Amino acid sequence: MLPTTVAPRSRTRTLAQQANRHEYYERSVQTPDVDAQFLDRTFRRLRRRRAHVLREDFCGTAALCAEWVKRHREHRAYGIDLCEKTLNYGIQQHLVPLGERAARVHLLRCDVRQPVDFRADIACAFNFSYFAFKQRHVLLDYFRAVRDSLADDGVFFLDIFGGPESMDLREERTEHDEFTYVWDQDQFNPITHEMRCYIHFEFPDGSALRRAFRYEWRLWQIPEIEDIVREAGYRDFIVYWEGTDADGDGNGVFRPSRKGDDAEAFIAYLVCVK
Ligand SMILES: C[S@@+](CC[C@H](N)C(=O)[O-])C[C@H]1O[C@@H](n2cnc3c(N)ncnc32)[C@H](O)[C@@H]1O
Structure with a gap:
């Protein structure tokens, strides 16, 4: 609409x-520098090597792709989104200012479930975009498609909200x-x-x-996602739960955990290890 x-x-x-609605969206709900750092660090901790190639699904304006290639000269990024207008806004806002580094960003206008011809170290789908897939078999197909596009030691990051x-x-x-x-x-x-x-x-x-x-x-729940991720063939599924400050509010620090707390509302990262 x-x-x-x-x-x-x-x-x-x-x-x-x-x-421009994209500008205000980005200012409200995106922190690509924080996300890029979390992806980079978490991959290095899990895999004991540096990730080079990022696949950003539902990339929208590709703000994270741009941030990723800024972080290291060997970084490359593939952003996938269906919406041409949104991608074009991203090209103007985020890729043009990158100058030569923009050559390391590739935007694909297609469905995230389609096969791709590159291999990614990291794939991610943030801001809950995969919630658009409402049927289990559709989400399973999507998770399998991502797995097929990952390097042998690749890692797929999702986020989720709940409570x-x-x-x-x-x-x-x-x-x-x-x-x-x-x-x-x-x-x-x-x-x-x-x-x-x-x-x-x-x-x-x-x-x-x-x-x-x-x-x-x-509104998918974590145990449902874990079942589907494992069925899609990932070897491990790790929930990164947010810590709390003295007032009981989220402190922005996410750590692996198998026991959450009784937060009224939470956001967590779900890390799917190939
Ligand atoms: C909520 S926005 C997410 C933007 C960004 N990932 C973020 O973190 O804020 C959802 C985006 O997913 C795209 N989209 C929806 N269904 C898609 C599909 N099946 N394949 C590729 N992109 C899709 C829409 O065009 C839209 O730009």
Whole structure:
């Protein structure tokens, strides 16, 4: 669905009318430098070597691909996404500024389940994008396709969110300097675990970019994902659980664990070892 703008009456263009939804998405939910560092370090710890080739699935604007090639001159990245417009925005915003280093980024406009002609050390699917695959056999096919594209000692990283709050119908607002990010859990079906979520952006002039992004997902649970990952042929499945600070809030440090805590809401990394 196309985003709708809610604008107060005025002759000048509102902040919402001037906004590019990808820019505000990135500022709200992405930290490609943090992700690239986590991928790099975790791979090195698991495999005792440096990863060179990254496969970023559902790459959107390919911000992580760009960050990956900046980290090391031998790094290469393949970004895969279906949406040409989003990829083009990424080329302008992230690849053009890379200069010569952009030659080490390859963007593929195709379905992430399609076979590819490269081998990756690391594959990743972040911001829960694989939740779009609602049927078990479809997710299994996808995990197998990724495994086939990995080097013999390759590692596949997913993220996941959960906890009781993930099933509530709620709007969560995060204030930024120039806008407010709104995560809207609009519908949830406890029988199928299908959910509908939106992202809205609100601006200080009272304008808003409502439904800038819409997600039709299945809220998968960690044990379900582990079963499918193992069936897809991965040798190991490691959950990286976030630690907590003195107030019990997440501290941004993720460590391997087989015992989580009773967080109302959590985000975890799922690491699938080929
Ligand atoms: C939620 S965005 C994820 C962006 C980015 N990965 C992130 O971490 O924020 C989902 C992206 O997945 C793409 N997409 C959805 N289904 C896909 C598929 N089957 N194959 C490839 N890309 C797909 C959409 O075009 C969209 O850009």
